[in-house]
Amino acid sequence: MSSVSSQPQFRYTQPPSKVLHLRNLPWECTEEELIELGKPFGTVVNTKCNVGANRNQAFIEFEDLNQAIQMISYYASSSEPAQVRGKTVYLQYSNRQEIVNNKTTADVVGNVLLVTIEGEDARMVSIDVLHLVFSAFGFVHKITTFEKTAGYQALVQFSDAETATSAKNALDGRSIPRYLLPEQVGQCSLKITYSAHTDLTVKFQSHRSRDYTNPYLPVAPSAIDSTGQVTVGVDGKKMEPESNVLLASIENMQYAVTLDVLHMVFAAFGAVQKIAMFDKNGGLQALIQYPDVQTAVVAKEALEGHCIYDGGFCKLHITYSRHTDLSIKVNNDRSRDYTMPNPAVPMLQQPVQNPYAGNSQQYHAAGGSHHQQQQQPPQGGWAQQGGQGSMGMGGHNPYMAPPSSGSMHQGPGGHMPPQQYGGPGPMH
DNA sequence: AGCACA
Numbered sequence: 001m002s003s004v005s006s007q008p009q010f011r012y013t014q015p016p017s018k019v020l021h022l023r024n025l026p027w028e029c030t031e032e033e034l035i036e037l038g039k040p041f042g043t044v045v046n047t048k049c050n051v052g053a054n055r056n057q058a059f060i061e062f063e064d065l066n067q068a069i070q071m072i073s074y075y076a077s078s079s080e081p082a083q084v085r086g087k088t089v090y091l092q093y094s095n096r097q098e099i100v101n102n103k104t105t106a107d108v109v110g111n112v113l114l115v116t117i118e119g120e121d122a123r124m125v126s127i128d129v130l131h132l133v134f135s136a137f138g139f140v141h142k143i144t145t146f147e148k149t150a151g152y153q154a155l156v157q158f159s160d161a162e163t164a165t166s167a168k169n170a171l172d173g174r175s176i177p178r179y180l181l182p183e184q185v186g187q188c189s190l191k192i193t194y195s196a197h198t199d200l201t202v203k204f205q206s207h208r209s210r211d212y213t214n215p216y217l218p219v220a221p222s223a224i225d226s227t228g229q230v231t232v233g234v235d236g237k238k239m240e241p242e243s244n245v246l247l248a249s250i251e252n253m254q255y256a257v258t259l260d261v262l263h264m265v266f267a268a269f270g271a272v273q274k275i276a277m278f279d280k281n282g283g284l285q286a287l288i289q290y291p292d293v294q295t296a297v298v299a300k301e302a303l304e305g306h307c308i309y310d311g312g313f314c315k316l317h318i319t320y321s322r323h324t325d326l327s328i329k330v331n332n333d334r335s336r337d338y339t340m341p342n343p344a345v346p347m348l349q350q351p352v353q354n355p356y357a358g359n360s361q362q363y364h365a366a367g368g369s370h371h372q373q374q375q376q377p378p379q380g381g382w383a384q385q386g387g388q389g390s391m392g393m394g395g396h397n398p399y400m401a402p403p404s405s406g407s408m409h410q411g412p413g414g415h416m417p418p419q420q421y422g423g424p425g426p427m428h
Numbered sequence: 429a430g431c432a433c434a
Contacts, residue, residue: 014431021431051432059432095431114433146434155433195433209434 019094027055042067053150112195115154119188122152138163142200144209245321254313270295274326276335
């Protein structure tokens with residue numbers, strides 16, 4: 001338990017630094033003027049002006065700490081405040097020890113724009129709206145948004161500088177069209193400069209950043225080290241050790257999700273050993289057990305947040321379960337142990353026997369045409385071979401069409417998943 | 429009027 005240094009972040013007096021932070025500058029302020037301002041006290045070795053959203057802040061770095069102290073001391077007791085172009089300038093020690101000069105400031109034309117969204121409700125502007133606005137000028141590769149002292153900002157990446165320039169010329173200083181904003185959102189205007197970036201790094205698709213060149217979004221492929229960034233709950237709870245058992249909850253369940261459907265989805269990443277479904281506060285949840293943690297990690301990363309059916313239906317939310325081995329007492333339509341060749345099923349004889357018989361095939365197809373409905377709820381799809389499936393690697397497109405539109409037929413011996421859902425697909 | 433493009 002190392003005690004966190006409880007140093008207050010806000011101090012009215014910064015400790016001395018060679019670097020001074022200036023504010024309330026006129027926006028036209030130049031480096032020359034900053035040097036003039038500091039010259040009486042020492043040698044100004046670096047400056048940075050036009051800082052911040054309003055371009056009214058600046059930094060001066062002296063050669064020597066004492067010179068900075070001289071300047072601060074002088075104006076602390078002077079009756080005449082420091083001024084630039086007749087405007088009073090406020091000085092203090094910077095909280096940094098040197099100016100970092102990205103000497104490539106805002107004039108270098110590039111393919112990435114730095115956009116500051118200004119307005120009361122600036123941060124009500126979603127990344128999707130930004131995407132829409134900037135897409136008018138060309139393909140938008142990536143967008144990241146962030147909140148800083150400058151306000152709500154975004155970096156918008158185009159393929160080339162020409163496209164970015166046309167967007168900048170058209171949009172800089174303009175307001176986001178009203179019809180793109182929710183009713184209650186006030187005017188939001190855009191201030192645009194070039195960014196020095198050429199290629200943004202977007203690790204995750206999220207409400208804060210998007211990579212439109214990489215639709216198969218979710219997370220890093222490296223299953224092994226999914227560095228603690230597990231499901232960052234709103235409260236930032238990072239505890240949730242990986243497990244070979246996943247807990248899936250299903251939102252927006254417009255279609256019934258059966259055991260077989262779940263099996264189909266999760267088997268795309270590796271052998272599924274057991275599944276148990278249950279209702280939890282009004283929703284459906286399921287525990288899915290893999291033989292190993294790695295498989296579960298891959299499946300989780302690929303499936304989290306995705307929908308079983310197109311159109312946002314049956315959205316999966318996946319976390320790691322605390323279980324490591326499910327105890328399936330009975331195979332029925334809610335729970336199944338795929339490692340048991342022929343478990344006792346008290347209720348009725350299963351029509352499709354012995355999963356080992358015909359080298360079973362896994363479900364590839366989507367919920368599949370349910371023409372010849374075999375009304376066989378409980379024992380429906382035994383298609384899965386026990387133990388190890390032939391599907392070693394994960395990462396296959398687990399996304400499926402809605403029940404009715406995915407019409408791939410099962411091959412020989414194709415077992416339709418039980419069609420408890422009678423509902424038509426969304427296309428109908 | 430309060431610290432720089434994550």
